[in-house]
Amino acid sequence: MKPKVITTLSIDEIEVPKINDKIDGTLEFKYHIDDIYEIIYLNNSYGFFNMGIFNNSVLKFFEKLVEENNGSNKQLENKLEQFAKNNPQCDNNKDNENNKYIQYSSIYPIKDILYLIGLEDNIIKKTCAEYNISYQELADATGMNIMSLRSVASSHKISRQIKRSIELYIETIELKKELEQTNQMKTILKNWLK
Numbered sequence: 001m002k003p004k005v006i007t008t009l010s011i012d013e014i015e016v017p018k019i020n021d022k023i024d025g026t027l028e029f030k031y032h033i034d035d036i037y038e039i040i041y042l043n044n045s046y047g048f049f050n051m052g053i054f055n056n057s058v059l060k061f062f063e064k065l066v067e068e069n070n071g072s073n074k075q076l077e078n079k080l081e082q083f084a085k086n087n088p089q090c091d092n093n094k095d096n097e098n099n100k101y102i103q104y105s106s107i108y109p110i111k112d113i114l115y116l117i118g119l120e121d122n123i124i125k126k127t128c129a130e131y132n133i134s135y136q137e138l139a140d141a142t143g144m145n146i147m148s149l150r151s152v153a154s155s156h157k158i159s160r161q162i163k164r165s166i167e168l169y170i171e172t173i174e175l176k177k178e179l180e181q182t183n184q185m186k187t188i189l190k191n192w193l194k
Helices: 054-068 076-086 110-116 123-130 135-142 146-155 160-193
Strands: 026-033 036-041 044-050 107-109
Touching: 026 054, 026 110, 036 054, 054 076, 076 110, 076 123, 107 110, 110 123, 123 135, 123 146, 123 160, 135 146, 135 160
Parallel strands: none
Antiparallel strands: 026 036, 026 107, 036 044
16 A cells, blocks of 8 residues: 655645635644644645644744734734633643743634634733733633633623623733832832932
8 A cells, every 4th residue: 555645835835715704614733744734724625734843833824814814913922822721622731830832722713713813802812812811810800700701702702791890800900010110119219319
C-alpha cells in the first residue's frame, strides 16, 4: 500500500475565507503529523500546512482573517490567549498559572471568530481580555455562576442586567486604579515636602 503524500504550504501562502456570520460552523486547525495541520472552515479543507510554532501560525492566520474581513487586530493576541484560557476544550491550559505559555485553541466557532477579529463586541470576552481575568474571576466578581457566564458569553445573548453588572465591575476596577495613583502621588508629595 502506497503512503498518502501530503503537500504542505506555509501559512503565508494560504487564502483565508470571508467569514459568514449568518452560518453556524467552525474553523479548525486539525493536527495530522509532524507540525502538519489541515485548516478546515465550514467543513471545507483549505489544505495542509506546516504550522511550525502553532501559536505563531494561528496568530498569523487570524491576522490575515482580520485583513480579509476588514476587522481589527486590536488585542488579537490577548483575545486568543483569553479564548484558550476560558475554553473548556483547551485542557492543556488548565492549572497552568505557573507556566506563562498558553496553547491557542485548535477549534473556533464562527461567533467567536467574529469577536476575535473585531467584527463583534462581547462585553464578557472584552472584559476578560482587557483586564486579563478568567471567566471564573469575572463570574465571582459579578455574582454569576461560571456555567451561566460561559453560556451567555458563547451565545452572545447578554441581558441588560449582566451587561450593567460587568460595567459596574469595570468602573470599580478603574476607580481602584485611580485611587491607587492618587495615593502614590500623595506619598510622593509628602516625601518631597519633607
